[in-house]
Amino acid sequence: MPLPACQGRWLLPLLFLILARPASLTAATWPDEYQNGPFLFHADFPMAEHRALLDSLPHLQAQLGYLLGIQPSHEPIYVFLFARRRTYEAYLKKHFPTAPVRKALFIKGRGPGMVFVYRGDNFAVDLRHEATHAILNSALPVVPLWLDEGLAEYFELPAERRRHGSHHLRPVRLAAWVGKVPSLEDLEQRGQMTEMGRTEYRNAWAWVHFLLHGPPTARAELRSYLADIQALTPPGQLSQRLRAQLPDLERLFAEHFRNW
Ligand SMILES: [Zn+2]
Incomplete structure (x- = not known):
């Protein structure tokens, strides 16, 4: 079954807040881990070849702050990357069984935001799209849905x-x-x-x-x-x-x- 073309954001209802703890997801050792600024990357594949893309995300945060006039948050942003779509889907199904099925996802409860992306054809676009949601929702207490998606669509491109x-x-x-x-x-x-x-x-x-x-x-x-x-x-x-x-x-x- 093809996934919906659009990426998604999922702001958790109160019931799920306890489940949305990045600590429980990062307790297990990931094959590769990397940090730049507030972004904590975890991947089931070596990230070296994507380093330029990963390193562009703190710049994206600075650009958003500059263009929109918002103060960036220092809150961590957890990014989980998967080599294969099947693994990505299985992981989300296990940890967030009621999350919408999307080709990439941003999830936030009361704690830090989490981004989930698999290394598909539009990996860079999907990652920047979800990272934009994460940056906005870490800095602002609420982001209207249309504006959140409009900004993510805009900033998903290089x-x-x-x-x-x-x-x-x-x-x-x-x-x-x-x-x-x-x-x-x-x-x-x-x-x-x-x-x-x-x-x-x-x-x-x-x-x-x-x-x-x-x-x-x-x-x-x-x-x-x-x-x-x-x-x-x-x-x-x-x-x-x-x-x-x-x-x-x-x-x-x-x-x-x-x-x-
Ligand atoms: Zn989106």
Whole structure:
């Protein structure tokens, strides 16, 4: 059975908090272990050939902090890497039997976040995607689902391809040319992973791209919104805050992608 194309995040309900302890997963000796910054890597294969990728994750954390204006957390992030999909699936089934079946997964309870990825065709993309979730959710007490996924879709690519190299760009540009703008309010109402399909992932990416590369006011409002979340100040809805600053939001969104 093919796994869903999208990677997943699983924030544990209260019932499962006790199970979500990285210590119980790292008690066993892993064939290879490595640390860089807050990232504690455990793999069932030698990681030497992937060292550049692993070493890019602390940079990713610094970039996210810089671009989004959030203070990075010093909390550890546990990363578990598997050579084979079958081993990855069996491991998750054993330790997290109720976790959704995804091709890569980020899991967080009350403790440090955990990333699970197997060495498939999109290993680097999957790892950066889940690491983005881990970085965001270690720094912020809560991350709206659509924004979490939109940022993960954006930052899953290597830095030089993020602005122009996403597979989402072409369909979003085509839609913008015929005046179609995805509803931000619709995305904001989606609180469950089951409500996020391919279209929602693409729309979330598109809004993130607009927020990061569109009018400077849009990025400033995103940073202000995230700063409120980090400071535990009720942030309200980002869509309302944006509309207060940019009343013609849809026109600006369409223009951004028509001219990109
Ligand atoms: Zn994700």
